[in-house]
Amino acid sequence: MTRVLVDLLFFTGKKGGMESYVREVYGRMPSHPEIEFVGLASTELAATDTSWFPGTIVDSGVSGENRAAWALGELFGVSRFARRLDADLVHCPANLGPARSRVPVVLTIHDLLPFRHPEYVPGPYARVLRAMIRRAARRACRVLTVSRASRDDIVRYLSVPAARVDVVPLSGTGRAGAVAGGPRLDDQVLAVGNRMPHKNFPLLLEALALLPAESRPRLVVTGGHGADPLTPVVERLGLGPWVSLHGWLDPTELDALYAESTMVVFPTLFEGFGLPPLEAMSRGCPVVCSDLPVLHEVAGDAAAYVDPHSAASVARGIGDVLASTETRERMSLAGLARAAEFSWERTARQTLDSLQRALAER
Template sequence: MIPPRPTRILVDLLFYTGTRGGMESVVRNLYGALTPAMLQGVQFAALASRELAAAGAPWFPGRVIDSGIASSGRIGWALGEQVVGLRAARLGADVVHCPANFGPALSPVPVVLTVHDLISFRFPEYVPGRLAGVQRALLRAGARSARRVLTVSAATATDLEEQLGLPPEKVLVVPPAGSGRRATGVTRRGTLLFSLGNRMPHKNFTGLLEALARIAPARRPRLLITGGGPDDPLTAEVARLGLEDWVELAGWLPSEQVDRLYAEATLLVFPTLFEGFGLPVLEAMSAGCPVLCTDLPVLHEVGGEAAAYVDSRDPQALADAIVRLLDDPAERDRLAVAGTARAAEFSWERTAEQTLSALVAAARG
C-alpha cells in the first residue's frame, strides 16, 4: 500500500532579517517547538530572505530556500510578498504560512496569515511617512485573500473583525509563549531597569526617559534599553535630559543576551502605548523578572494579575510607579513568583500544535 503523500507547507520568511524583534522571536520559537510527532505527515520548506538564507535557520524543521530578495528594506519585503503564492505553486506546496502580518493579495495556493497587530489602522500616526497607508492596503488585501487568519490575542482578533470586517469564524487566536529559557549563573548587581523594543513612537521610550529624569539623581536607577540601531534616535534624547550616566542604549542583541538581561534586571519596564500582544511581558515573567507595564487591555490579557500596571502616557505616574516598586522588594518578589506561574500557562508546543492544525486544515480545504 502506498503511504499518503505528506502535506507540503511553505513558510514565508521573506520578512526575516534578524532585526525585527518580536515577530522573529515568535517564528523561531513556534517552528522550533514542532515535535517529531507533530512533523509526521507534513513536509516543511521556507522561502527565506537573502539575509536569513545567508545566516542560516537551524531552528527551522525543513529546507530553507533563498528567495534572492533582500528584505532589510520594507519595499523589497512588501513586493516579495505578492509573488509568494506563485513561488509556492511552483514548489508544489499545498499551503503557505505567512507569519508576519502581510501575505499575497492573490495566490493559487491556500494561505494562512498570522497578524500580530493592526497599528496602521488603529494608530496610523505612529507609523512613519506614507507607510501606514501602504501597510493598510497590503494587510487588508492579504487578510481578505487568506483562507484562515491567525492572531496573537483576543484584542487583535477584535481589531481584525472591526477594522477589516473579517467574520469571526475566519479568525483564530493562537497566543505565543515566553522563551522558556532562564539564563544560569546570573546574579543581580545593583538596581537595573530593563526595556526593549524598536524605535517606533508607540514604544514610548521618550516617555520612559522623561520619567527617569523626574526621579531624583540620588535615587535614579540605571536603565538599559535594547533594540535600536547604530544611529539610535534616543541618543539625542538621553543627552537632552542629561541622563548619560544612567542610560545605556545597547542596540540589537541576540536572544541569549536578552535572556540574561531579563535575569539580571530588577524590573522590566514596558511603557508601550499599543501592542498586538506584548511578548516582552511574557518573556520577562518566564525569566522570573518583575514587570511594570502600561495599563492596556491587551497587556492585562497577557500579564493578568502577575504584572504591575501604570498609565505610561503620564511620565510622573510612570516615575512614581518605578520608585514605588524599587522601594518594595516584597512586592517585586510577589510579582516574580506570580509571573513565573503566569508564563507557565502559555506553551510554545501548544502554539505550534494549533498553528500546524490550522495549516493542515487549510491545505485540505
C-alpha cells in the first residue's frame, strides 16, 4: 500500500479558494486500491467535520491561524510527520511546502502573487512568501497549477522546467450542486472574495457610486474577516443604503446568493485562476469580470469584460447588464455552457494522475 500525506496545515475554514479546491478535489478523489491518503490537519480543521476527506486525519497540533506556527509547520513539521507516518509521497496543495524532505513532494501552486505583485501582499510577508515558495518549488518532484497563466509564471519566476508542471483546472460546482433555477432579483450585484488589495473592491464601490442613485443596484460583498476595511469606503461614498458587507459564508448561504443575484462582479487585478466567475456561471448567474488573460481562460466568451483600473469601465459593465433582460438571459445560458466544460471530478482524476506520475518517478 502506498501512503500519500496531504498537507492541510493551512486549512482553517477561512482561507477561501484554496480550501474549496482541497475540499472539492479530495471529496471526489477516485478510490485506488493501492493508495492510502492521510491528512495532516491544522488544529482548526481537526475540530471540524472532515468526512469529505478520503482517509485518516491526523491533528498536527499546529494552528493555521497562527502565521508563524503555520510557516514553521510547513518548513519543518510536514517532513517530520511524513517520516513518522512512513509516507511515500507528500501533496502540499496550498503554495507552500517543506524546506527539505526525504519524502518526494508534489506541490500545488495556485498563483505567484508575491512575485508578480508584491505590492498587494502586506508588510514583509511578500519577501517571506517568495522565499518559501521558491524553495518548495525547487524541491518538489512535480508542481501542479490551475491555469496556463500560472504555469507560465512558475516557469518564468521559479525556473521550474515546464515538463515538471501539470496544469489541472478547477471547477465551479460546489457541494450543494449548481443552482440555476428560481427567481433572480432585478437589482442585486454580488461580489465574492477576501479583502486583499488585488481583489479591488474599493474601486468596485467607486463604480457603484457612479451609477445613478435612482437605478443603482444593491451590492452584496462577502468574504470579510474581522473589522471590514470596506466599511469606511462605503461611508465615504455615501453608499450605506446600497451596500451589504458580509463575512465568510458557508457553501449553502453562498449558493443562495449566487442563485438570487442579478450578476456577479469580479473586478480583480490578479488571479491564478478565478473561481467565483466559474461558480457563478455554473449557477446561471451572469458575470462581469476583469479583462485579464487568465479570466478569459476561465470564462471564455460567456462573461462581460471590464478594465479593472477604471471605475467608469466597471460601472458601464454593470449598467449594461442591468439594462437588458435579453443580455442577462443570453449570458446565463452561455455561462452554464461554459461551466459545463469544467468538472471537479476531472480535476480530482487529473490530480490523482499527477500524484501517480510522481510516485512512478521516485
